[in-house]
Amino acid sequence: MKPLIEGTAYVLGDHIDTDQIIPAEHLVYSMTLPEERRLYGRYALSAVPPGQQGLPFGDRPLTQPDAYTSDYRIVIGGDNFGCGSSREHAPFALQVAGIEAVVASSYARIFYRNAIDGGFLVPFETRGRLVERIRTGDDLLLDTKAAQLTNRTTGETFLLDPLGDVAAILEAGNVFEYARQAGLMPR
Amino acid sequence: MTITEKILAQHGGRDRVAPGETMWIDVDVLMTHDVCGPPTIGIFQREFGVDASVWDRDKLVIMPDHYIFTTNHHANRNVDILRAFAKEHDLPHYYDVGTDRYKGVCHIGLAEEGFNRPGITLFGTDSHTCTSGAFGLFSTGVGNTDAALIMGTGKIWVKVPATMRFVFEGELPPYLMAKDLILAAIGDIGTDGATYRTLEFDGEAVYDLSMEERMTLCNMAIEAGGKNGIIAPDEKTFAYVNERTAGTNRADYTPVYGDPDARYYSEHVYDVSTMEPVVAKPHAPDNKAAVSEVAGTKLDRAYVGSCTGGKLEDFVAAARVLQGQEVVIDTFIVPATTEVGRQLHEVTVGGQTLFDIFKASGCQVGKSSCAACLGGPIDTFGRTHGTEVVISTTNRNYPGRMGSKQAAVYLASPLTTAASALTGVITDPREVLV
């Protein structure tokens, strides 16, 4: 896990489900072949309804229609981020698009687990709601050690919930490395 | 400790655990299916090597069920991958499509085949794996990465969940089913009302329910964001499990119960004798309304099936309503498993088999699988393709869940669904039950 993650914010509302993150019709692509894999970046968050794509503006797609990666780095979400199915393609698609962290009020647990165990991205929970306090395109600095998010555009700083026990998995890289360190898997 | 805390403590080699603690535990059963099995196998081979053995052949259950009766190439390729893997590893618990062993919907197949036993831990690559908790065990859904780690090591890390206790007291009136109880509870706490937490069901109305109806309660724990649903075992549990495990190496198990001084995150008490039939309106399982509030809403089709509402008892309930009458909208009947499919031809209501009742009333009866519960490929039985308004015994009604994004799905009990199929509008089962 990087100690510092910096870049622009992409802001979403509540109950962003896995179908909005990566619609079921796109799950057919290989997650390993490079020419298919990159399509997950193109279609990440492509089913967020118009009016809610990149708040407060509502008309800013995560990834431009002809691109495979996004200019945004950190997703800001509301309640119950990643609800819906158990598909691991959801945090994977965000990672392929270039998202390094999500900061949300709360998560659906399978998305949260998948994000950590697959080492796809760093999911932080907020103490208060940030959706109305950060705008898409704001320049952010996330200190993962201190669990602190700074909005360099406005100068505001927010304390996040510490990662707790799962920090060790993110530090290891993914759950397999973590299990190797715990002696549960051969190296 | 609660029953959930105790099971996790035992499997983590600890005397005590408290909510919020993280630890490694031993897994007793891992289940996967045709959608998540192939990517799980891919990750397993990447991390453990292409020649690696699974941790315990006897604890891995593979039940293809999602996209079965389709010409879709990707879907069929997935089943081919499972078949090859099962052959290569000589897996005893693979239930192949196109053979006598084929089961259908995995969560019901796990129960029928005697994999659900009190006190064990069971993980599956499917969010509705919480269904198995009806047997007094810890079960939850995981992603492919976690499943691959279990496949190689038999271990997984868990964070001990706090438990929300749902107590259903009183005697269940004949017009209510477990589906009404769980839709009411989800409507009250919301789709994220139990995130990270356990839903434990208790009370005399719960213990009066059959094992099938108890599965309906636990099945929908995930619709409130729950990690697991659980019901402490009783004589009914033991009778079901003993019958299904007789003669196997799974006949031995140790039931676990919560302590009298167990601590709960919250307690929610219902008197079922005063409850009403309910539905979840489009497009979320917590969008609750009493049937009386939405009665008369025009429908295009009715659907009875899935792990939630496609068990024998669900069809008996529907048949009691439909017998001797004709449906006025397209009505689809999908037995969850092949065993349920056979029972449709054997079990009778009023001297007629369920199958004959459904046929005579104009229903279409499909083959056992997940079918249109999650939409599926274009040629899936019962799938929506347009702006259909559907009443369904399934568990999710998010946009597009049953196929078309323009369709609208009402979730309801088999009784309410069947009553509505007869009138073409949402109908209270009390109006047709004699």
Ligand code: SF4
């Ligand atoms: S029947 Fe529906 S909810 Fe149950 S396992 Fe199949 S797709 Fe999932």
